[in-house]
Structure formats: C-alpha cells, structure tokens
Amino acid sequence: MQDINLIKDQICDVCHKMWQLGWVAANDGNVSVKLEDGRIIATPTGMSKSFITPDKLIILDKDGNVLEAAEGLRPSSEIKMHLRCYEKREDVFSVIHAHALRNALNR
Secondary structure, three states: OOOHHHHHHHHHHHHHHHHHOOOOOOOOOEEEEEOOOOOEEEOEOOOOHHHOOHHHOEEEOOOOOEEEOOOOOOEOOOHHHHHHHHHHOOOOOEEEEOOOOHHHHOO
C-alpha cells in the first residue's frame, strides 16, 4: 500500500525545486503522480509551484474527474496531457511539465 501523504510531500518537494531552479515562472507548469489504484494526484491550476502544499493537491480519477480538492482549486487544463501519458504508457507513474527559462538551462 502506498503512503499518499509521503507522495504528496514528494510532489511538493519537486514543485519547490522546479521553482527554485527557474524551471517555472509565475504559475507555469504542473506535476502529477499516478497511484497504484489508478487515481492521480495533481497540482492545481493558477498557483505558483513555490506555494504548493499537500493540502492544495488534487486527486482525480483516471478520466480526470475531480475526486478531492480544496474549495476553489481545480486541475490545469493540461491534465489531459498527463492523463494521455498514463493511458498510453503503463510504465509511467509521474509527469512533470515545466516551462524552463533560458537562464535556467544555461547554468
């Protein structure tokens, strides 16, 4: 059995590192993880990755229907890309979509 709280903490850590490294600006990018039971944990739309905390993460079913979310939070429209990755590749269990800034790539 997976520890969902640990996975949420790991997602937050990845989000914070993406922001610190300049891989995302403002509210760009998103992260998701597919759980063993097929549910997806994803970052919400419209939020800086520097502000992501476990309670702000969204849980969806494999079709993108929201199962759990804090009031006012919803997944990015780009979640469809994540879901397609999971559908087409059974060996994929996480997706990171970043908008890398030129400066970050030239470090």
